[in-house]
Amino acid sequence: MSKPLKRIRYKKRDRRIEVGASPGSINISEDALKPVIMVYSYNDKELIKSEGKTVDIILKQFKKCTDHAHWIQVKGLGDKKLMEEIGSHLNINPLVLEDIVNTHQRPKFDEYDDYVFSTSRIIHFNKENELVNCQFSSLIKRNIIISFEETHDEYFEAVKARLEAGKGAIRTAGPGYMCYALTDTILDNYFVLLAKIGDMLDDTEDHLYSSPDKSVMYNAQALKRILITVRRASWPERDKINEMLRTENPLVSPEVKIYLRDAYDHCIQIMDLVESYKEITSSIIDLYLSMVSNRMNEIMKVLTIISVIFIPLTFIAGIYGMNFARVDPVTNKVMPDNLPELYSPHGYYYALLGMFIIAVIQIIVFWKKGWFSKL
Amino acid sequence: MSKPLKRIRYKKRDRRIEVGASPGSINISEDALKPVIMVYSYNDKELIKSEGKTVDIILKQFKKCTDHAHWIQVKGLGDKKLMEEIGSHLNINPLVLEDIVNTHQRPKFDEYDDYVFSTSRIIHFNKENELVNCQFSSLIKRNIIISFEETHDEYFEAVKARLEAGKGAIRTAGPGYMCYALTDTILDNYFVLLAKIGDMLDDTEDHLYSSPDKSVMYNAQALKRILITVRRASWPERDKINEMLRTENPLVSPEVKIYLRDAYDHCIQIMDLVESYKEITSSIIDLYLSMVSNRMNEIMKVLTIISVIFIPLTFIAGIYGMNFARVDPVTNKVMPDNLPELYSPHGYYYALLGMFIIAVIQIIVFWKKGWFSKL
């Protein structure tokens, strides 16, 4: 990336704050997308998919597939009525519904009587190269996992592929495992993002060493901003996974916890990478500032030395450009003391020689003082 | 906000420190406002309001509404006698009264025999755009909650609206819930403040990228100051809510604790936002300083290069401006060695050509050294 990174744009979202509102009231932001619902019902034998826009699609599938696990994927949160219907059908606490639609939650894990609720942050560059930081929430209840995403982007293709392939634990290990699989996909994407940032850092550093310009500063600051965002998401994510590991809740089975421990390690690796990258970023900025300052100093020093060498020479030329008169034009009186050098047959050559000697002496003095050596 | 933020004014309050005073002595600052008392008595069926300036209004309401919960809202603390009367009627420890009127407390939660006491900080911009940081304290006792505010500003309109509307838990869940509702309103206002700060940060950053001037520095520093203030309030606020969550005191019922857990999450979100904003602020300042320095360096470099190009040329002009005489005006002796160039038919053009060549060489050398490229 030798071209400067543009200022990283963050997809702005409207944050509605209704001061003093009753807790559990659902305020959907105006730019929220209309929901699309995908229902995957699966057991070790079959996988039944259906898609729709209303809560009916869910109920129909529930009725049809009685000995299946269900993954209900809701993409887009912009339908207050739908959210309330889902809430009432699944008997979800209004406070949880509020957390689902108010998409600025930190990752967390909350346990309720007959379900558990967790949120994560999805962070990635979208096609317009904007950094998107949106919320993923999921709720596990008996044999159901229902996940909520803010966008219509297809983020979990790999999980769906594994689900269709039907191999591995994904078909048999229940909604807790599905929750792990989704979370792990999100973490994998953090690695992808960090690998990208790592490459950008390398590019920025190459750029710094080859031809430092101010894009280095902008890029480094921009990368720092992304790293801050990732860190803000990964720290509570770790706490969340830790809480999931320590819960006694049967919805998070011991089998799933083995995998979660793996996700926990990944999360620590992410935090570790973020810290390292932040240190590298700071180091790049420091080095850049020092290089800029050094280079500027070099230039100014050379320029000033050139000026200073010429200044006494110009002064001498000025001296011999003075018009002190040898002969008074009015009285014709001769004044031999006025600028007698001008009337010496070789005055000009002596003057040039004098100037040359002064210049050489100056250069020698500056050389001796080490002013020509690079700092 | 492309116009510079004025230096943020903090409403100054008089802080009276009476060294060595006996604990529990009530010292009211001179600029404290005179109290106004509002009493709301409510149960699931009715809501009775009354307003007054003396403690009688409270007692009267108590007598009238025996199976109601009471919210006594005291706005303005500037009446020592009234405070003492309230204290004696409700049997409040003098140390608590002292904390109520000495409005520099950090948020805290204290339990006493038959009541609990908590304080928060209300932080907002008032109509004069001054940042106001004033104290809110509340005391829960049996079916009574009594709240104290420093100003007459209407801060809890939304809560009162919900109280009048009479829906939700507010009418039935007792004074603990009312305490939660008031605290949550305060936290909501932190979000409003932070959203405003977030917008200001965005504006400042836009300004930085489009036309950096020193208002960027002032704004960033001013925002940092506000963030420090909010952080100072939100950290102990979190501790306070945490203590409320862990208390066994029946005045904070398990039902209320569910809501408080929500408030706790909000508080952590606030702290998280504050930290992020502080990092962004620092990053803006760093970038601004680097941009200013770069731009200044650019200007100085260009100016110095212009000077240096002209210096040798001016020196040559000086040389040929010297008056070494070809003919001694006194003796008329011819001195052909003095400045013979002046007497060459095309000397002038040669001189101009020489100057041009020197200028071109200088430009080429500087170009080769990369001094014209932007740093």
Added chain:
Amino acid sequence: MSKPLKRIRYKKRDRRIEVGASPGSINISEDALKPVIMVYSYNDKELIKSEGKTVDIILKQFKKCTDHAHWIQVKGLGDKKLMEEIGSHLNINPLVLEDIVNTHQRPKFDEYDDYVFSTSRIIHFNKENELVNCQFSSLIKRNIIISFEETHDEYFEAVKARLEAGKGAIRTAGPGYMCYALTDTILDNYFVLLAKIGDMLDDTEDHLYSSPDKSVMYNAQALKRILITVRRASWPERDKINEMLRTENPLVSPEVKIYLRDAYDHCIQIMDLVESYKEITSSIIDLYLSMVSNRMNEIMKVLTIISVIFIPLTFIAGIYGMNFARVDPVTNKVMPDNLPELYSPHGYYYALLGMFIIAVIQIIVFWKKGWFSKL
């Protein structure tokens, strides 16, 4: 405080370190003041005061007042024999005596078999406006509290006034309460000091915005130093009070602990204020450095632009000041190519016009580049 703060002088004390000395040996520094002893014996009915310079005054009072609590106030520590006598009469461990006279202890609370020992730091500006940081130690034993101060300054006037007035708990709640009252007075004085620092910070900031000069830097650094001193005292002070709160020792009664909890809150408020003030100080320094740098850059830029505008003009004047000859004075040969402009009837005006145009072009170019706008 628009005038610069002088460098803050710290009252220097001699610190005698006798390497490898046996523990518990009392080394009194040479500049220690001679002790003055004040004994206050009091119960709910009467208060008996006496003053002296030897241990006899204490013993006499003990004999006279058998059902009283005693506060023995020792001011000045410069008498080894007296200290040892007090130690032997009250049966104090030599290590404690060493801590009392070696006045560089951090605040701490130590429990011994039949007494408790605590130290605090008294920090204030004395009359010469030097920052004094001296040690206060107190020892509670049965119905006796004995306090040691380094100076003869009257620091606890307010406590004595309350003692004489005889109201409140001070007469009846025993030496533990007296210890609290003295500690709280010390903490109150921290608030006084911090209020002063707060005012100085405000003044420094006003000064920064109105007419920044280097006193801003000096003041900010000086205030930072004081804040470091206060922080060094207040952190262990909090730990000390916390230990007093948690002790099971009957010398610190539950009644006193209620008040100590108040002192604990004060201590946290102090630490909190110190941290805020430190952040504000840093912010002032950053802003000052940025302002100085900006202002300097502005000046240098304007000056350099003026130079650069004149440089080509001076060069042109130099060109037309050259003496290329139109007529060779020796051969009288005419050389029309040498500086023909000089012999044009309106050459002078053309030259001035050319210079004017060059100057205008330069100004326009610099303007277009935005070099005249403030950074």
Added chain:
Amino acid sequence: MSKPLKRIRYKKRDRRIEVGASPGSINISEDALKPVIMVYSYNDKELIKSEGKTVDIILKQFKKCTDHAHWIQVKGLGDKKLMEEIGSHLNINPLVLEDIVNTHQRPKFDEYDDYVFSTSRIIHFNKENELVNCQFSSLIKRNIIISFEETHDEYFEAVKARLEAGKGAIRTAGPGYMCYALTDTILDNYFVLLAKIGDMLDDTEDHLYSSPDKSVMYNAQALKRILITVRRASWPERDKINEMLRTENPLVSPEVKIYLRDAYDHCIQIMDLVESYKEITSSIIDLYLSMVSNRMNEIMKVLTIISVIFIPLTFIAGIYGMNFARVDPVTNKVMPDNLPELYSPHGYYYALLGMFIIAVIQIIVFWKKGWFSKL
């Protein structure tokens, strides 16, 4: 190291991230080396070595040496089939196999039913002076320890020599001790690396004091980067050893724990050295920046003083170079007021004297102001 350190190259490794992949899937990076297997079977009497490239070599040795402990050293991980065969023969969890081949793990210690798994980071300069940061993992199961390294470098020569010499606990204390011996060798190499860094820091500092140039900055930053890498490895390494010390697992015997405590101390020493070196590095950078800035300031000051001394002199020469006419060439009118100095017999000497005096006054003034003293 007076010559500048080249930018430190990190051996880049391909990091394959397969988003959403099923846990335990083995993805071998394309640049992974082909494995070489070395099997050492030993007891207190004999040591049997064999080498091969397939899993058969292991199985053969197992059959042959039934009452021996086995150390299977696998160097190079680039053979998916081999890894899977090893996994199935030793009954290793796929998640562990994934951790072995995905060589970006942090040091960790995991316990499984009948084996324990641990990873460390090997950090050293290879022959091309690139910093290599590769993974070492080992798995202990009954009497077997199997270790995996990324490279073919011979890293454990000393351990092998001790194994062949047959003295000490290495032959008798089982695979747990072997795991300790390998880990300790890795930690010893950290000391070697840090000693090298220490020498480089000393050289850099010598360089800084003798002839500071920008290599100081580059070196310091480069060393900082290595230190960050070592710290990232040593912190979790300590945690890992701590977990090994606290485990109840019989595979880590109490005898081995005594040695591990020693390794733990080493690990803390390493972290301690890293922190110290980081502080020294920062201090070098600060000092360098200050020296560069001081030296630059000195040079610019001297140059500017030279210019300023000549500027008024050149101005005076300019004055007397003006052509105000004493006699109008057209009308021959005499104008005695025009530059009368030029027609004074000793005007030239007076002018030179005036210039000399001005220069001397300037020098005296600058001297008095202390501008010639070094900053």
Added chain:
Amino acid sequence: MSKPLKRIRYKKRDRRIEVGASPGSINISEDALKPVIMVYSYNDKELIKSEGKTVDIILKQFKKCTDHAHWIQVKGLGDKKLMEEIGSHLNINPLVLEDIVNTHQRPKFDEYDDYVFSTSRIIHFNKENELVNCQFSSLIKRNIIISFEETHDEYFEAVKARLEAGKGAIRTAGPGYMCYALTDTILDNYFVLLAKIGDMLDDTEDHLYSSPDKSVMYNAQALKRILITVRRASWPERDKINEMLRTENPLVSPEVKIYLRDAYDHCIQIMDLVESYKEITSSIIDLYLSMVSNRMNEIMKVLTIISVIFIPLTFIAGIYGMNFARVDPVTNKVMPDNLPELYSPHGYYYALLGMFIIAVIQIIVFWKKGWFSKL
């Protein structure tokens, strides 16, 4: 210390790292001094001293003094055979012997079956004013304490004097007390070192305020380095003493623990002082950098203003030094428009006046803009 501190020299020691060596192997560095052994056997009645170079001296004394406590002081560690003999006679674990001769240990306290082992760092300036950071280790076993020092310097004179004087607990309280006495002497010397550093800081600060030059920077950085060294030693020292306080081992008796608690307080005071001094050092560096920058800016500003005032004047002199001809020397044509000012009778005075006015205007403008005021 108004003269610059020379760069602080650290006595360099050879650090031998034998990678992969068997644990407990004794590698003595080549520059280690030959050992001298002093044996002090004492009880409350008598003190018997002897000195030698072999282990025999110890054994002889053991035989002679059967009801005494023994302090064996080994100074210099450069004799592998002697160390091994001591190890075998006292039955010391080889890992402990390795720690004794490998003199880069952090302070620590280890308990073994029948002895306890502890190390500390001795830090002081030696006679050549080099900072020496060497290891002190001691081992307590029954009635024996054996201490090891790296150098032959007499460090514990005061302890020996107390031992000879025979008063205090030193003769009767056993080897645990002796260990405390030696440790406390080491800590006392930290105070001596810190007092020296404190004085140096004061001197540096005085120097900073009176005549800042670059020695301030060097001194501050040098002091920072020493402080880092002291901190590295004092943090683990505190942990070590804390472990000694918490151990149940009878070799550290409750009586000794009372004294150790005192040493613990000293250790915290040391850490506290180190932190304060570090903050003061940073503050000095910041202030110095700001002062240098301010002073430099002042000088450059004044110089530049002088230049700029003369530039237009020199330009005007250049104008009137041009040679536009009033009369064409060839055709004798009169050209009245060329520089008519030159032929005005008072042209010269008008020109001088014009220059004077321009200079005054410039000075007034710069004054108005406040450019003459100090920043």
